[in-house]
Amino acid sequence: MESLRFHVSLFLLCTSFLSLISCHCPPENHVALFIFGDSIFDSGNNNYINTTTQANYQPYGRTYIKYPSGRFSDGLIIPEIIAEYVKSPYSLPYLQPGIHDFTYGVNFASAGAGALFETHRELINPIELKTQLTFFEDVEKQLRHRLGDAETKSLLSRAVYLISIGRNDY
DSSP, X not given: OXXXXXXXXXXXXXXXXXXXXXXXXXXXXXOOEEEEESTTTOSSGGGGSSOSOOOOSTTTTTTTTSSOOSOSXXXXXXXXXXXXXXXXXXXXXXXXXXOOOOTTEEEOOOTTOOSSTTTTTTTTXXXXXXXXXXXXXXXXXXXXXXXXHHHHHHHHHHOEEEEEOOTTOO
């Protein structure tokens, strides 16, 4: 009886492990979206930093999303329209707690950001482009750890990179 219980437990453990592994394998030809920029592309990163520039109140999001989500829009932002077109999930804000799967991409954009470090630094303290690129390097390391070098290289070479920044610099 003890042996049967052990084997059943081992079987359940193995099947659970295999199902977890299979859940993290996206379709081979999927497209990851990596988004950099300012308020036009920000999907809510500013909700998680110390800034006065946030869109987590009405009327933002009222019509389409039904709640204020951090987007500086009442509807979808441009990267989400593109994601729908390529049949990919929306790229979540990089700073949103609990995000660990970057195989479909992620959004680094921050309202008020500029290509220059000095842009709005004293006033609103956005995540400027250099920091967004540092976040991307961290994502790349996590992908390499999770998927291996070859699969990460393949995923990043097929990815779409959306950049809209610099309007706030001058």
